[in-house]
Amino acid sequence: MNIQAIRNTGLGILxxxxxxxxxxxxxxGTARExxxxxxxxxxxxxxxxxETVALLEASDLGANGFSAQSRMNKVIxxxxxxxxDLGANGxxxxxxDTQITGTVNSxxxxxxxxGSSAYATGMGYSAAQTSKVGRAIAIYVPQGSPSGIPVQQTxxxxxxxxxxxxxxxxxxxxxxxxxxxxxxxxxxxRD
Numbered sequence: 305m306n307i308q309a310i311r312n313t314g315l316g317i318l319x320x321x322x323x324x325x326x327x328x329x330x331x332x333g334t335a336r337e338x339x340x341x342x343x344x345x346x347x348x349x350x351x352x353x354x355e356t357v358a359l360l361e362a363s364d365l366g367a368n369g370f371s372a373q374s375r376m377n378k379v380i381x382x383x384x385x386x387x388x389d390l391g392a393n394g395x396x397x398x399x400x401d402t403q404i405t406g407t408v409n410s411x412x413x414x415x416x417x418x419g420s421s422a423y424a425t426g427m428g429y430s431a432a433q434t435s436k437v438g439r440a441i442a443i444y445v446p447q448g449s450p451s452g453i454p455v456q457q458t459x460x461x462x463x464x465x466x467x468x469x470x471x472x473x474x475x476x477x478x479x480x481x482x483x484x485x486x487x488x489x490x491x492x493x494r495d
Contacts, residue, residue, distance in 0.1 A: 326362060326363055326364075326365050326366055326382055327360070327361065327362035327363070327382040327383070327385070327386045328360070328361050328362075328386075329358040329359065329360050329361075329386050329387075329389075329390060329442065330358055330359045331357070331358045331390065332356055332357070332358055332359060333355055333356045333357040333358065333444075334355070334357065334444075335357065335358075335390045335391055336357075336390070336391025336392070336444065337391050338388055338389050338390070338391055339388045339391060339392075339393060340388060341381070341384045341385045341387075341388040343388070343393055344384040344387050344388050344392065344393060344394060344395060345393065345394045345395075345445075346380065346384070346394070346395055346397055346440075347394055347395065347396045347397065347443070348396075348397055350396055350443075351394070351443075351445050353445065353446060354394065354396075354443040354444065354445045355443060355444045355445075355446075356441055356442075356443055357387070357390050357391070357392040357441075357442040357443060357444055358386075358387070358390050358392065358441070358442040359439075359441060359442075360383050360386050360387060360395065360438075360439065360440045360441065360442050361437065361438070361439050362379050362382035362383045362386060362437070362438050363379065363382075363403075363435050363436065363437045363438075364376075364378040364379050364382075364435055364436045364437075365405075365435055372436075375435075375436045376400065376436055378436070379400060379436045379437070379438040380438065382438075383395050383397075383438050383440045386442070387440070387442035387443075390442055391444065392442035392443055392444050393443075393444055393445055394442075394443045394444070394445050395440040395441065395442055395443065396440060396441040396443050397438070397440050398439040398440055398441060399438070399439055400436060400437065400438040400439075401436070401437050401438075401439075402434050402435070402436055402437075403434065403435050403436075403437050404432050404433065404434055405433050405434065405435045406432075406433040407430050407431065407432055407433060408430070408431050408433060409428065409429070409430045409431075410428070410429045410430075411426060411427060411428030411429060412426060412427060412428075413425070413426035414426065
């Protein structure tokens with residue numbers, strides 16, 4: 305076997321290992337016939353009458369996205385695919401974390417020796433490698449059950465929006481000043 309064949313085999317094993325660890329599930333309920341991942345709804349609050357199917361975990365390992373949003377979408381899509389394989393029609397999102405998976409380091413040094421003296425200068429750089437990891441509960445919501453708060457199905461996580469008021473506020477109504485809000489300015493300490 306030549307060096308190139310050994311290198312290709314090692315690279316193939318590494319790629320399989322990275323993608324194999326991208327999602328996992330622990331069956332704790334009843335699995336059903338698989339469904340399409342597009343039919344799996346994302347819930348932030350438990351809907352009424354749901355059945356727990358499995359505990360899910362997924363990461364963005366092996367993903368091609370560089371932005372935080374594309375990495376988040378990869379985690380959500382993997383959670384939905386894992387739930388769909390078990391026949392769940394919803395996932396109850398438990399949380400998404402960022403984990404440090406390693407570092408990339410680089411540096412150089414320059415040394416000069418002359419007679420009985422030596423001088424050295426150098427510089428180094430280190431950057432953390434991070435990965436998004438999501439956890440959810442795969443659930444089955446029977447048809448006709450009142451639902452909880454599903455997230456929009458665009459692939460991004462958006463908070464639910466309140467419905468618009470049916471009547472317009474009076475023109476003489478007062479809006480509280482921004483100084484009474486809970487937001488704080490950058491660098492400002494809270495009391």
